[in-house]
Amino acid sequence: MKRRTALKFAAALALTTSLATGAVSAETIRIGAAAPKTGPLAGGAAVSQWPNVTLWAAQVNERGGINVGGTMMPVEIIEYDDQTNPGETIKAIQRLATQDQVHFIVSPYGTGLVVAAAPIFARYGYPLIAVSAITDQQPALSKQFPDMFFTLGTTSALAEDTVKILTDMRDAGQLGNKIAMVNVADAFGIELAGVARDRFTEAGFDIVYDTSYPLGTQDLSPVMKGAKAAAPDAFVAWSYPPDTFALTEQAIIEDLQVQAFYTAVATPFPAFGARFGTAANGVMGPGGVNVDDARFQDYATAHEAVTGVKPDFWASATTYASLEILEQAIEAVGLDRKAVADHLRTGTFDTVLGPISFDENNNNQAFWTVGQWQDGVFRGVASRNRDGAVPVILKDGWQ
Template identity: 40%
Template sequence: MKLTRRQTIASLAGLGMAPMIGLRPARAQSGNGPVKIGYAISMSGPNAGGAGTTILPNYQLWVHELNEKGGLLVGDQRREIEVIEYDDRSNSEEAVRAVERLINQDEVDILLAPWGTAMNLAVGPLFDRHGYIHSTPTAITDRAPQLAERWPGFFPLSGTAASWATPVVELMDEARSAGHIDDDVAMISVADAFGIDLAAAARRAFAEYDFNLVFDETYPVGTQDFSSMLSEIRDVKAFAAFSYPPDSIAITENAQLHDFNPNVMYIGIGGAFPMYTDRFGASVDGVLTHGGLNMSDQRTLDYIERHEEVTGRRPDSAGSIVMYAALEAMEQAIERTGTLDNRAIAEEMKSGTFDTVLGEISLASQMMPNIFKVGQIRDGYVVGLGPRDVPNRGEFVMPKQPWPED
């Protein structure tokens, strides 16, 4: 792999290669030189934790394994990789400027997506306008089907907000049927694209399942003090937070500090991250969060082992494996078509089936099928519980146990 400097250094430790891949057909058709890959991603700012957990380590793993093979197979040649990276500083305007530079100045062959719903929606029109595939597990919006139709190269792998919110409500319905909670639910959500869409979808699901939403508040990005919110709902037995990683940690800290102990507690993005379970240990066993893994699947266990061996850290229990599966699918599509032509690869990704860490998958809908979107923390990982129709669902252990006393 050839590493070059374009304002920032692309190094193996900071490599960003998402399950989001984009190509400029005119450039990709010719030459036997290195495949030029570029991305703008959050290496600083509030999004850095998510990007550095779900995105970058999996790119590092994928590039490592490509290097082990001698490069990316295009036609009958293995071609080395040249990487160009920029820090978007967790700012959508910075991301747009950096992506424009990657397209117009660096002229990358493959353009990788950023982390997070807001960032991906901000750069989406650029990817589409310039003919790059835009594949990501970190953009969750109810507009996903419409955007996938409008942008032919867009693969919103995680699907709609409703597909993430409804399984949370289904688990609460199970807990209510078991007598652990009543009809009253409290919900808080971060005031950005992710939180707005998830909260709206959750409101519809709560109404459909005849729950009474007794508390429904948003909070600004960057909020760390949730004590006043939690004090208002301390007697509620079911709680959901559609939060980002720093918020998820702060909410949990505040809940433990103020002895807020709902029988069912859902935490948003970050709960599936190793940093969350490393911080709170066994005290958060039983907490519900996003994503989930089938820990009885040997492919999952092998993926975790490879991830740890190459990157030196555990993957998260949500988007990481989805991202890696998408990378595998994209690589196989390139091998089958024998080209780096964006349109050919996109069509193959939509029409083919692919052997991945998630098993055999089809991306005909431009979304990843049969993935867990809610699970329960257990022994440092998240056991997948929902949607209910995903195979090999785990056991829902309820109620959540009280926080341990100091």
């Protein structure tokens, strides 16, 4: 692992400016972050995770820091690459807690890495806003780790809303009854496929192809050839970023003709739309946003101005919102981690996505579940308690 103390220059600038007014202590709030910079999930973290840590820290320091009991304190980010390896995630969190002695730690990236790190967060008394963990185990996890909070929703919500969209399409005569489904064989993909399999069966769909592939698989052409041979009406993949791109590319190569095409993480990435152009039109995936919301537009503008890249249309804003939540909790109760965790349980937080609060299972109840590329923009088409969803369009070939 290599330690990087990012944004010190921004902290120093904010400190110099603030000292001129006599408003700031020299101490910084140390924020730890461990997520992939290498390995299979590095591409996803490079879009949804790291730029938002950079953006948030830069904005905090530009306005002089976080108000802690009347003292403005800048933030310092201490970063580690966990190499998409749960063992490295655990070691990085331990080092942040014991050697770097950071005040708070940002959630790791990806369901499997978050769940692996949860006991370490708990051992050292750090609240965990598990921004990129999607699981139906939230009640059990929040009971085992009372200071663990969830923002992106549950496995069942994502799978059920996807199945409902396809059911509505079928009932409207827009879609046949045959489903091809594949999944990456890690915690995220296995759990989503399990729920979706049951829901598709309950809805009367015929799952004509159902397979999984290991995380990091390079050649997915056999998977897509198998799906095409099954002659499905809809294709659904519970996938991670490298395979999301690879599966879509193989679908185009194989000329897979379906009325509905769904891939998971990375589908909302701007790079997906840029890479596939008009062929992306009609492709569905998890999440989405209300792109017409002024707050999202302001956030997206700032994101690109500070980081040089565009945010994605799902987890980027949620990751940023989790940092807004942490900032507001610190301003409310100070740097005591237990007090912050208690405030997370009871507070309502004003974020880029609107108000967020947590229920008895420490789960956010307002989130996007399904989005779709429509004329170059990935728009939300289904949500739980969020406004701005637009109607679904049919996938009309790969032109």
